Amino acid sequence: MLKISICRDLEKCRDLWERLWPQECLFDLWAVRACFAGAYDHAPEFHVAERDGRVVGMLPLSWIEETGRYS
Numbered sequence: 001m002l003k004i005s006i007c008r009d010l011e012k013c014r015d016l017w018e019r020l021w022p023q024e025c026l027f028d029l030w031a032v033r034a035c036f037a038g039a040y041d042h043a044p045e046f047h048v049a050e051r052d053g054r055v056v057g058m059l060p061l062s063w064i065e066e067t068g069r070y071s
Contacts, residue, residue, distance in 0.1 A: 003050045010034075013044040013060070020058050037062055045070065 007013050017030050026032055037044060042062035049057035061070040 001051070002056075005048050005050070007046040007048055008043060010044060013046045016046055016048065016055065016058055017060060020055060021060070033060075042071070 007016065014030050014034070017033065021028055023029065036042075042064055045061050045063050047059040047061060048055055064071050
């Protein structure tokens with residue numbers, strides 16, 4: 001069965017990002033993502049799909065309070 005959860009913990013989001021996200025360009029680096037998130041004060045909300053305790057998918061989003069939307 002697929003379990004969907006939202007991770008808001010910054011360190012856990014960093015761990016997920018570094019383990020799962022392909023590092024293909026500058027904007028794929030966690031330090032760059034964290035810099036933008038911090039500058040704009042947007043909290044991470046990573047939507048994570050797990051099957052049998054193993055992450056099988058991730059949608060790395062941030063909540064934008066001003067617009068009431070994810071980005």
